[in-house]
Amino acid sequence: MLAFGQKSSVNRRRIIIRVVIASFFILFCFGILIYRLWDLQVASYQGLSERAERNRLSLVPISPRRGDIVDRNGVVLARSYRDYTIEIVPAQIKDVNALIEQLREIIPISDLEVRRFKRRLAGAHRFGSVIVRHNITDEEAALFAAHSYRFSGVSLKARWVREYPQGESAAHLIGYIGRISDKDKEYLEKEGLEGEYRGTDVIGKKGIEASYERQLHGKPGWEEVEISASGRPVRVLKRTDPIPGDNLRLSIDLGLQKMAEGLFNNPRSPQRGALVAIEPKTGEVLAYVSAPSFDPNLFIDGIDVENWRRLADSEDAPLLDRPISGTFPIGSTYKPFVALAALELGVRSAETRVPDPGYFEFGGQRFRNAGRAVYGPTNMHKAIVVSSDTYFFSLGPLLGVDRLHDFAIQFGFGKQTGVDLPGEKRGILPSKEWKRKAFKDPKKQVWHTGETISVAVGQGYNALTIMQLAQATAVLAANGVYMRPHIVNWLENPITRKAEQVVKSPEYTVPLKPEHLRVIKSAMTAVTRSGTARSVFAGANYVSAGKTGTAQVFSLKGSRYNAAALNKRLHDHALYMGFAPVDNPKIAVALIVENGGWGARVAAPIARKVFDYWLSPTRPITPEYVSPFVDEDAEAESSPDVEVPAETPKNPEDNMSEVIPDILGATSDPPHRDNTSSENR
Template sequence: MFEFGQKSGLQRKRLITRIIVGSLFILFCFSILIYRLWVLQVERYDGLSERAERNRISLIPIPPRRGEVVDRNGLVLARSYRDYTIEIAPAHVKNTDEVIAQLREIIPVSDLDVRRFKRRLSGAHRFSSVMLRHNITDDEAATFAAHSYRFPGVSLKARWVREYPQGESAAHLIGYVGRISEKDKELLEKEGREGNYRGTDVIGKKGIEASYEEILHGKTGWEEVEISASGRPVRVLKKTDPIPGDNLRLSIDMGLQKMAEGLFNNPRNPQRGALVAIEPTTGEVLAYVSAPSFDPNLFIDGIDVENWRRLSDDEDAPLLDRPISGTFPIGSTYKPFVALAALSLGIRDAETRIPDPGYFEYGGQRFHNAGRAVYGPTSMHRAIVVSSDTYFFSLGPIMGVDNLHDFAQQFGFGKRTGVDLPGEKRGILPSREWKRQAYKDPKKQVWHAGETISVAVGQGYNSLTIMQLAQATSVLAANGVYMRPHIVNWLENPVTRKAEQVVKEPDYVIPLKPEHLRVIKNAMVDVNRFGTAKKIFAGARYVAAGKTGTAQVFSLKGARYNVRALNKSLHDHALYMGFAPADNPKIAVALIVENGGWGSTVAAPIARKVFDYWLSPTRQEAPEYVPPFYEEASEDPQEESSPDTEVPAETPRNPEDRTHDATPDILEPVPNTSSTSANPLPVLQEVR
């Protein structure tokens, strides 16, 4: 009995000990829970509450409507319309190929749509949605809505889509939009503008779509949406409406534009070339032609490889923006400016007659007139009218290349004119300093006096743009007033009720003497009345001033120019510059027909038709626009390029002329591989 009592006492003690230890353990655990509850509910309340709120509320960007682009008369050149799309979220789809196959059973999905989808998928975030098909019709949207329960992770959405109703017309000046690339994202982040592009897929790539991107884009809106734990929207808590981009009203007249384009794109004899027409008193660009052209609608959602190869491999280079990116010798169209430089610098009097035996001899070499014509004693007026090379050859050595460079640059030669388009080249207006920087070989860095002889007739190292020639012609017509050339005339925002004119005042005025201008202009008038363009302008109801030009593309070295024996690519360039009416200019024109032959027979007729159209008394001229909410020749020798002018075999480019990088998304075929997860599908790399 005693032993039993002893064991019972020990067991009771052990039990009490266990109860105490267990109670202490439970109390310790509850203490931890209470402490943790204190930390979560008191110490970290603000942070966790904010995170919970963020999980409950989703910020959805609302992309703004891109501004419209219209011509001076209100004709739409670029606009945005609402489009419905089918999009797939990779994170919610196990096998994208199977989903696409099932979707094809209820709505059409082309192979090109699939290629584009996979191209976008390769660069998309796993949790973002990627567009599969656009331009969904109402019937297709209704069909998908009825079957949407079968496709988790697939949604019907709306977006703004860019459209260019005029197709190839004025494509180079309007440009196009394309999908935002990695380089675009890096630039937006660097400029601190990436937040304004949330929810936006495209950005301006070329033309005014690129140069006015920030103005056209607008401001992104935001929507605060309450979502459930499953991620479905419950209600809209707050909404900030997007602000649409400004509309651009151009100075371009599409009637004139299409007429001029038709002159280059004649189906029986299509020509490569460029034409720019400017209103001299305002700097407004009235027509901007680059032939051949392309359809900008091809680039909006990424151009397919077939169309890209067709455009990029075309020997006529339809993607080249010729007026500002193509550089050429401008031949005899340079002579009026050389003559004006001689007068302004006091190098030669207008009445001084220079013997013209048909050639100019310098350093033991003879430089002959075009066609080896002989003009006898020649004044400045006659030299311009008959286009005497000998007269201007003789000016070169005594004027000097640097004096000519400095004078001509005032008119816009050899510098960016300031036109509101990306990718404008400076070209080459030669000088001693230019040659020192252009060549690495010290022997080639030396400028020789004889080289100025070819430069004085627009050949040699001269390599200029048609925009520069048009601007120089416009400045000459305006008596030295330099109005910056511009494509966009007005910026209009109907939401903010503001309108702004792009160019109001001249940049500067060149100090030119009226008597010197009178000499040059009278000579240019007589070019069209009695000189190389007299047959082309016979019967015109207005008096026009102009100058024809023919520029060599290689050195003849004294040989005769035989067009029949040469490849088309070696034919001379045909040029013309001029303005009309001569006494009160309304339009200044410069143009080139690449490898077209003589300026007097090929380029001048195009200029005549442009003048006729713009100055026609029957043309319906629109009144000056103000925004409604605004507050405020056979018997004559054919004009050929001189066979003895120096045409460098290789002229180094101006190092400041960098090619505008706007390589589009190019969609190539991809292997038909299936995705068993949400990982991106393999596609070919973007062509660079």
């Protein structure tokens, strides 16, 4: 009995101990729970509530409307319009191909659109939204909305789409937009602009679209959207409207632009070349032609490989922006500036007569006049009017290449003129220093006096742009006042309704003596009255000044030039520069017709029609002109017999990376484009 009592006492103590331990354990657990509740409700309340709010709310970017681009009269050149798209989030889709087939049962999706989608998909973030079809009509949008419950991860969205209603007209100066590439993203991150492009997947790639990207793009807006646990939007709580980009009003006149383009693009005789027209007093670019051209609408959502190869592989190089990226010898159009340099530097007076037997002999070599013409004793006025090569051959050694370089660069030759377009080349305005840097072989680094002879007639190592020639002509017309050439005339803010002028005052003035300017302008006026362009400008109701030019493509080496026996690509380039009216210049023009032949016969008629159009008191809105191109009889109408360098290295400062567009359907690297035949001759 005693033993039983002792055993019960021991069991009771064990039970008590277990109860105490269990109680302490329960209290400990409650203590942890209470501490955790306190931590969640008090200590971490602020942070956790913000995180919960962020999970409940989503910030959705709203892309801004890109600014419009219009010509000087308000004609639309580029605009943005609203478009519906069908977009897919890759992370929410298991079988993309099956999904596309299901979508095709509701709305049509072409094979090209599928290729575009898969190309975008390859470079997209898996949680990002990828367009599978755009230009959705209202009927298609309603049909998809009715079946949207079947397609998880697929949504109907609205976006801004760029359109170029003028097609190929003015394409090189307007440029185009394209998808934001990895290189673009690196640039935006470097500049701290990535936040400005939330919700935007395109950026300016070429032309005005690229150079005025920041002004055109605008600023994105935001929507604070409440979302459900499944991730679907419930309601919009707050909205900040986007700020649209500025509208650009260009100095270009579309009527003049299309008329000039038509002269190059006659279907019966299409020509390659460039033309730039500038208002001398303001620097406004009135026309900017690069022929042949392309349709910028092809690049908006990515160009298909067939169209890309057609453009990139064409020997006519339609993607080359000829006025600023093509470099050429400018031939006799350089002579007025060489003559002005001789006057300003005191090398030769205007009255000095130089014998012209039809050639200039130097170092045992004869440099002959074009067509082997003989002009006899020739002063400066006559030399410009009849385009005596011998007269200017003789000026070369007297001026020297360095002094000629330093004088000509003031007019815009051999440097970037400052025009508001990307990719402008400096070209080559030769000097002794340039040659030392351009050639690696020490023997080729030495400048020879005989090389200045070809340079003095716009040949030799000269490789200049038509923009430079047009700007130099405008500066000459404005008596030395250098107004920066510009395509965009006004920036128009659609919110404030205020406009800002881009260029307001001259950059500098070239110091020129009035009497020297009178000599040059008088001679250039005589060119159109009694000189090489007299037949072209006969009957004009205004007085213009100009200079024809014919640039040699290869060395004749003493033989006669015979166009009929040559490949078209070896024909001389035809050039013209001039301004009108002489007393109060309103337009300055420079142009080239590649391999066109004689400047007076091919290039001058184009300038005449441009002057007629712009100076007409009843300027037509849609003028119709017939192309002036004819087959030339070049037996007697050729460039001077000069030495054309076999090797002309490019200016190293012109080595700029090329923008490759988004090419859809390509399975290999983009095709190589060789524009050397057009860029540097």
